[in-house]
Amino acid sequence: MSDSTAVEFEHVFKAFGNRRVLDDVSFKVNAGEALCILGRSGTGKSVTLKLMIGLLKPDRGKVCIDSEDIARSGEEDLSRVRRHMGFLFQVLHNNL
Amino acid sequence: MTNFFTFIGEVSHFGLKGLVDAFRPPFEWEFFVIQFEEIGWQSLPLILAAGLALGIVLSMHTRGTLVQFGAEALIPTLQSASFFNELGPLVTGLLVAGRVGAGIGPGIANMRVTEQIDAIESLSVDAFKMLVVTRIVACIFILPMLTLFMDFASLAGGFLSEYLVSHISLQLYLDRAFKTVEWANFIPPTLKTSIFGFIIGTVSGFFGFTTDEGSAGVQRAATNSVVLSSLLIILADVVLVKAIFFLFPRTAL
Numbered sequence: 001m002s003d004s005t006a007v008e009f010e011h012v013f014k015a016f017g018n019r020r021v022l023d024d025v026s027f028k029v030n031a032g033e034a035l036c037i038l039g040r041s042g043t044g045k046s047v048t049l050k051l052m053i054g055l056l057k058p059d060r061g062k063v064c065i066d067s068e069d070i071a072r073s074g075e076e077d078l079s080r081v082r083r084h085m086g087f088l089f090q091v092l093h094n095n096l
Numbered sequence: 097m098t099n100f101f102t103f104i105g106e107v108s109h110f111g112l113k114g115l116v117d118a119f120r121p122p123f124e125w126e127f128f129v130i131q132f133e134e135i136g137w138q139s140l141p142l143i144l145a146a147g148l149a150l151g152i153v154l155s156m157h158t159r160g161t162l163v164q165f166g167a168e169a170l171i172p173t174l175q176s177a178s179f180f181n182e183l184g185p186l187v188t189g190l191l192v193a194g195r196v197g198a199g200i201g202p203g204i205a206n207m208r209v210t211e212q213i214d215a216i217e218s219l220s221v222d223a224f225k226m227l228v229v230t231r232i233v234a235c236i237f238i239l240p241m242l243t244l245f246m247d248f249a250s251l252a253g254g255f256l257s258e259y260l261v262s263h264i265s266l267q268l269y270l271d272r273a274f275k276t277v278e279w280a281n282f283i284p285p286t287l288k289t290s291i292f293g294f295i296i297g298t299v300s301g302f303f304g305f306t307t308d309e310g311s312a313g314v315q316r317a318a319t320n321s322v323v324l325s326s327l328l329i330i331l332a333d334v335v336l337v338k339a340i341f342f343l344f345p346r347t348a349l
Contacts, residue, residue, distance in 0.1 A: 078220075
């Protein structure tokens with residue numbers, strides 16, 4: 001992984017029960033690069049994003065943010081990583 | 097059977113984590129105050145109305161029996177003993193389990209399925225502390241207070257019922273009601289409701305926080321929160337009453 005790599009997925013697998021959502025997914029996004037992921041509903045776009053900020057853990061594989069594998073990070077490390085990331089959810093609710 | 101023990105382990109771990117996190121900064125005071133208002137203040141009318149009605153009903157029932165033995169003077173004593181020792185704490189626990197459990201469980205579950213909890217966590221905020229710990233702590237503190245209101249509302253109901261039948265004075269009613277009440281009859285049963293509060297907060301929080309089944313999960317969280325909280329309160333009460341008898345033997349007499 002080069003120093004300019006901001007996000008990297010390495011052979012990521014994620015399943016919910018018997019439903020395999022991500023099956024050996026690998027890609028790389030360099031710093032300053034824009035990436036658009038397109039797909040039908042249920043193909044794993046949101047799961048990919050949630051893996052990227054540690055809201056979900058992959059069953060197998062590596063999810064690296066700035067060279068740090070967050071799939072194995074604790075809550076404190078995840079908090080540190082999340083402070084540098086923005087995430088916009090589809091629908092904004094507020095029950096607080 | 098394995099699933100059952102796994103479930104018990106998960107709920108216990110969830111509750112203990114909640115207790116440990118309650119002492120770990122940062123403290124969510126603002127959310128604690130909100131929960132105090134929602135769980136405590138908004139439950140007060142229900143508790144007062146139920147206490148008043150139960151006091152009247154118990155008084156009417158005991159009068160019918162005690163009059164046969166010429167012991168109607170014991171009605172206030174029986175009323176206070178029943179409510180301070182058992183009925184007040186238990187009924188308060190069950191009522192709050194119904195009202196608050198049905199609010200906490202689906203409330204948090206709804207936040208889970210609408211990705212609000214994900215949104216909170218993506219902002220590096222500990223959603224467990226913010227949503228669950230504040231509710232558990234609020235329940236622990238609020239239940240004993242609500243129990244006091246239940247106890248005294250029931251005495252008011254009992255007095256009202258007796259006054260309408262026998263025109264007993266308030267002074268005499270209270271003298272008879274508190275003649276045999278000791279601190280050991282009053283403090284431990286009232287404080288045991290903190291454990292009921294812990295059960296309600298933990299069980300409801302667990303079903304809400306761990307749901308992952310969409311709108312069906314919200315519905316299930318509501319049902320499970322109320323049913324399991326109520327059941328565990330009754331089961332815990334058996335153990336707690338025995339523990340109080342053991343620690344304060346005079347209350348068992």
